[in-house]
Amino acid sequence: MGGYSSQELVAIFVMQGFSGLSLFCVFLLMALGLAIIFGQMGVINMAHGEFLTLGAYITWMVSKLATETWPWMQQFYFPLAVALAFLGTFILGYLVEMLLIRRLYARPLDTLLATWGLGLIMQQIYRSTFGPREVSVVMPDWLMGSWAPTDIIDIPLNGLFVMGITALMTVLVVILLYRSRWGIKVRATTQNRLMANAAGINTQRVDRFTFALGCGIAGVAGAAFTTIASTGPTTGSLYIVDTFLVVVFGGAASLFGTVVSAFGIAQSQSILEFFLSGSMAKVITLLTVVAILMFRPQGLFASKVRR
Amino acid sequence: MDKWIAAFGGRQRLLQLLALAVLLMVILPLTLDIFRLNLVGKYLTYAFVAVGLVLCWGYGGILSLGQGVFFGIGGYCMAMFLKLEASSPENTAIQSTPGIPDFMDWNQITELPLGWIPFHSLTLTILLIMTVPALFAFLIGAAMFKRRVGGVYFAIITQAIASIATILIIGQQGYTGGINGITDLRTLLGWDIRPDSAKYLLYFLCCILLIACLLVGQFVLNSRYGKLLIAMRDQEDRVRFSGYDVANIKIFVFALAGVFSALGGAMFALQVGFMSPSFVGTVASIEMVIFCAVGGRLSLIGAVYGALLVNLAKTLLSESFPQLWIVFMGALFIGVVLLFPQGLAGIYEDYVRPQVAKLFSRKSNAESQGDKAVAQEAR
Structure with missing residues (x-):
């Protein structure tokens, strides 16, 4: 650290911290859907990354359509893309639950294998449809450029935008899970399926809707993802191992824990990255997480449940 | 004699094992050329991992998505030994530091790293191939099973590892x-491992080791410990209440699976002549789980057939339709889980075995009655 002045060090921390925030947003957006599907339902969806990729590709198609057919829409396509991304992944998630996941609730490890297979198939479909090359969306003008509070600190606008979406989604999920009738049903179903059934909750419908919603959130995450990076067939699967670790580290059933652990992992990774090589930063971060999990397997913020 | 047959799983199992041995060591070497046989040898090294997974996933209920790490430990240990032998000072005289592996020289390393020094000796290397994975598995297992982490969490954490x-x-x-791994391996104690004759010998060594692993697996499953293992998978709390330390049962089977995988990795490095990180990661590890699932997660012998058949399909399909292969692999994951949870072994038990039994029943009715009873008992 010797070669830097204190002012530069502050700037490094702010900018690396900000790039950490972008990573944090990606983790959190992906983890939100997983926190619902894995945290609430206990289903491992290894194809979650592919749902994110689907959302990203839908956004890309909308942006392409907007720029090529109706140029006036170019500035405003994004909300439409988000809606379509949500809808597309929601419907696919609904179908997947109906055809695949439903049969495997009693066998969580088998769900893991089956969804991994689903992910492989989806990846290959993307590869043959959109090509192996990465694609990027044409961004509206208002997302370009950056915000510079001092002359050495430089913060990109699209990063700020993604952060906004992440915050919005998190709040929405919290409201849905903890402040809505549907949330009560979901939590009742996960706590005690039989009793929930007896109380007149259609648990099958709750499951299907929950899974589809988790996938829909992944779709929105994909739409947000396109503004900070380009999309390829394997984009989503790059993050799947990390994201599962985020959810487990935070404590599976705790949404607050997910946010904290996504923040911690992303920040330590990106700040360490400046001083070490990128791969070592990741190794040290993940090893620390695994080591902590060995001493505290229930995660950082576990709800107290008697087993 | 009967006592020994029973200890290794009974007459039926041993006959199946014999059939496998004949297929691997007589029929395949007689019908395939050395290139194909070497490929089969490579697939068999994955079978070591699949056999380990049958023990720890099928019977122990512990799904590890990190078996590639153990495969890698074995493979890298062996590759490091072979690499050191290949980079003797005479062979590497053109380097700026002769006597160290070429990739170290390219990376401006001027001295052999400390961790590489034990791999000058073959005895030590073989010892490390067996002990390092066992120790590593013990560390992971002790940390996690003692705190009663299992199932899905264990799978996710091993995947992260x-x-x-x-x-x-x-x-x-x-x-x-x-990313290139350790390449250009040449000799084992001065014996060139690259010509065809050496490949034949290594293939047979691989088969013998694999069958030894199968025998050990059978022995473990038929011992008192094996019964405990199954009991623990089905009713963990009851076993715990009966006074057994469940964590130790799990650690042992996880370590055993790890050692099997490492043996496979070492044979891989010997037969294929290199070792690279692509056989360590999450994708390789989960593919090894599918070999085991296709063969039948409750059948040690089935796992070998699973590894052979899936890899055969991979080679055939990816030669002619590279895109189709990935879709096929994905469909295999879904299909095995949804339609055939017991894999090939389940299909054999349900459809083929009754037919075979019927064939024999014409010859001697009494004997097949006995067989059926055994079959009933075995299921």
């Missing part, structure tokens, strides 16, 4: 050979 191992190997290029 596989991911970390790959990043580490690729990142530390100077010490590990990076």
Whole structure:
């Protein structure tokens, strides 16, 4: 650290911290859907990354359509893309639950294998449809450029935008899970399926809707993802191992824990990255997480449940 | 004699094992050329991992998605020994530091790293191939099973470990050979491993080791410990209440699976002539689970057939339709889980075995009655 002045060090921390925030947003957006599907339902969806990729590709198609057919829409396509991304992944998630996941609730490890297979198939479909090359969306003008509070600190606008979406989604999920009738049903179903059934909750419908919603959130995450990076067939699967670790580290059933652990992992990774090589930063971060999990397997913020 | 037959799983199992041995060591060497046979040998090294997974996933209920790490430990240990032998000072005289592996020289390392020194000796290497995975499995297992972490969490954490191992190997290029791995392996104690005759010998060595592993697996499953293992998978709390330390049962089977995988990795490095991080990571690890699932997660012998058949399909399909292969693999994951949870072994027990039994029943009715009773008992 010797070669830097204190002012530069502050700037490094702010900018690396900000790039950490972008990573944090990606983790959190992906983890939100997983926190619902894995945290609430206990289903491992290894194809979650592919749902994110689907959302990203839908956004890309909308942006392409907007720029090529109706140029006036170019500035405003994004909300439409988000809606379509949500809808597309929601419907696919609904179908997947109906055809695949439903049969495997009693066998969580088998769900893991089956969804991994689903992910492989989806990846290959993307590869043959959109090509192996990465694609990027044409961004509206208002997302370009950056915000510079001092002359050495430089913060990109699209990063700020993604952060906004992440915050919005998190709040929405919290409201849905903890402040809505549907949330009560979901939590009742996960706590005690039989009793929930007896109380007149259609648990099958709750499951299907929950899974589809988790996938829909992944779709929105994909739409947000396109503004900070380009999309390829394997984009989503790059993050799947990390994201599962985020959810487990935070404590599976705790949404607050997910946010904290996504923040911690992303920040330590990106700040360490400046001083070490990128791969070592990741190794040290993940090893620390695994080591902590060995001493505290229930995660950082576990709800107290008697087993 | 009967006592020994029973200890290894009974007459039926041993006959199946004999059939496998005949297929691998007589029929295949007689019908395939050495190139294909070497490929089969490579597939068999994956079968070691699949056999380990049958023990720890099928019977123990512990799904590890990080078996590639153990495969990698075995493979890298063996590759490091072979690499050191290949980079003797005479062979590497053109390097700026002769006597160290070429990739270290490219990465401006001027001295052999400390971790490489034990691999000058073959005895020590073989010892490390057996002990390092056992120790590593013990560490992971002790940390997790003692705190009653299991099932899905164990799967996710082992997957993360596989991911970390790959990043580490690729990142530390100077010490590990990076993404290319350790290549250009030539001799084992002065014996050239590259010509066809050596490949034949290594293939047979691989078969013998695999069958030894199968026998050990059968023995373990038929011992008192095996009964405990199954009891623990089905009713963990009851076993705990009966006074057994469940964590130790799990640690042992996880370590055994790890050692099997490492043996496979070592044979891989010997037969294929290189070792790279692509056999360590999450994708490789989960593919090995599918070999086991296709063969039948409750059948040690089935796992060998599973590894052979899936890899055969992979080679055939990816030669002619590379895109189709991935879709096929995905469909295999879904299909095996949904339609055939017991894999090929389940299909054999349900459809083929009754037919075979019927064939024999014409010859001697009494004997097949006995067989059926055994079959009933075995299921």
